[in-house]
Amino acid sequence: MNGLHAVRFMVLDPAAGAVLSIADEKTAALRGARNLLRVEACRSADAAREAGQFELWPADLVAPIQPSPRAKPVSRRRREIFQKCAGCCHYCARPLELAGSWHIEHMLPRALGGADEISNLVAACIPCNLSKSDRTAIEFVLEAKGGR
Ligand SMILES: [Zn+2]
Known part of the structure; x- marks a missing residue:
């Protein structure tokens, strides 16, 4: 069970179907999501990485779960x-x-x-x-x- 731990807070972007951040604490989860949104806003992944904003979450964790917002599940x-x-x-x-x-x-x-x-x-x-x-x-x- 190395590396596994209980995650208590998750910040989601329902429109994009993406997990913005996951953390043990609410403040950490919010900080992670804010960092990510800032990163997306400036659209420069390299600059973000240099600034250390991407370190918190691996790219595959924050990638959209679904290909597009249109492809939401049919009720x-x-x-x-x-x-x-x-x-x-x-x-x-x-x-x-x-x-x-x-x-x-x-x-x-x-x-x-x-x-x-x-x-x-x-x-x-x-x-x-x-x-x-x-x-x-x-x-x-x-x-x-x-x-x-
Ligand atoms: Zn018709």
Whole structure:
């Protein structure tokens, strides 16, 4: 168990999905995170290393856990809605990416008493979601078919 010890404080950057610092004490963890942020701000790793700011944490410890902030885990609810709609936009049938940006859409809007349940929720691409606003799904589909 050489080199292992209990770590009690961890500073995270949720947007970047990165661990900024880890330490036994809160003040040390915060100091480490502040140093790292300062290092990132000046964008000069060499200068930081010379200043001793990088010594505290190995590079692989502070590297982003996920490749990009977009690749966050898909919630179970989102997955269920995606599967219910066979991975396509409910309105225009455009294929959607599970981890991509699509909206969860209330078929009967909440403003009109629509429930927050899977049975009332569908996947919608962003253009469809934005143009639908508070109309019901049936009104929207009828208008889209009759209007053009
Ligand atoms: Zn669509």
